[in-house]
Amino acid sequence: MARLPYLERDDLPEPERDIFDTLLEQRGAIGNIFRVVAHSPLLLRRMLYFSDGLRNRTTLDPRYRELAILTVGRLTQCDYEYVHHQALAKRVGVRPEQVERLAEWETDPAFNDRERAVIRYATEVTQQVRVSDATFQALGDFLDNEQIVELSLNTGFYNMVVRFLLPMQVELEPDARD
Structure with missing residues (x-):
């Protein structure tokens, strides 16, 4: 409750x-x-x-945004965030097998190098706050500065959201898994 x-x-x-x-x-x-x-x-x-x-209102590919958000939800074990963004992720082009196998992102062939770079970035931000130079530089191979800022703000914002949801014990709505 x-x-x-x-x-x-x-x-x-x-x-x-x-x-x-x-x-x-x-x-x-x-x-x-x-x-x-x-x-x-x-x-x-x-x-x-x-x-x-x-x-x-961003130029960031919505697939990258949702992969980052799902990563935040998964790593923080925040079902509320993870479940709510599964459907949204699929609507913007994240494939169902990617949602199902997100925990295996490093080795699963369902993910390409760009998607792995986004997930690695969201993982490091969520777990360590700081990111390695290699992780940051990998984003620059396919994102411009504006998109890197947008990815960073999305990742940071949803880290804030889960840090509100979990201490407040906000429950998933009964119909959210449908």
């Missing part, structure tokens, strides 16, 4: 209820993460604005 209550629309102050209306309109549902972050409506607004920019 989550450590803070999952808020409903009517629990929010009147001027803040539009946040849930927008989420419902854009996503079709209000995820438990948003119901908990809504205890701070201002930060929920800022979080949604930033995450929209990361997801919809």
